[in-house]
Amino acid sequence: MNELAAVIPFRARTGNGEDVARLIAGALPHVESEAGTTTWLVLRSEADPDLIFLIDLFTDHESRNAHMSGEAAKLIFGSVPPLLAEPPSIHPATIVTRKPAPGKGRM
Template sequence: MSRCALLARLEARPGKEDEVEQFLRSALPLAESEPGTRTWFALRFSPTSFGIYDTFDSEAGRQAHLDGPIAAALFAKADELLAQPPRIDRVDLLASKLPH
């Protein structure tokens, strides 16, 4: 079972919602190439609010993801696309159900 997760919350600048959505969609191949990233989800909470939820089997996998290309790209584009800095919470998973 994955034990570690990240929940990132992103608020798009006015008029940048489509670009944030495209950025998140374009990050999927990067997430798929990360061996330590068990699951990865791009989310839309509202017309302007987005998120990323991902899980990892270990703290090392979580840290590798935070040090990897998705986080680097997100922070490089943050001033242009986001109304405020991304909020990234480290969370510990207590239970989960995934398909086999």
């Protein structure tokens, strides 16, 4: 089975990128308890510091659905929107290929 993902770009209001990234990163303790969330990345663009990307990888649909309605999502979507220039757009995705972690085989 292919691993599933979600990519969510957050466009912060001018000058609020650092605060948005910090608030999103604050959800990490909730994500760490999710067995089906295999990778969770918060990226701040170097080209546009007010653009933050949240990238999640999941083992299956159930894990992705649980994550999207879980405590991390509640924290992020309950605290970040006032700092955004526009609503975030969630992009569910399927991983086509990726470089495997050391000791793991290719998908």
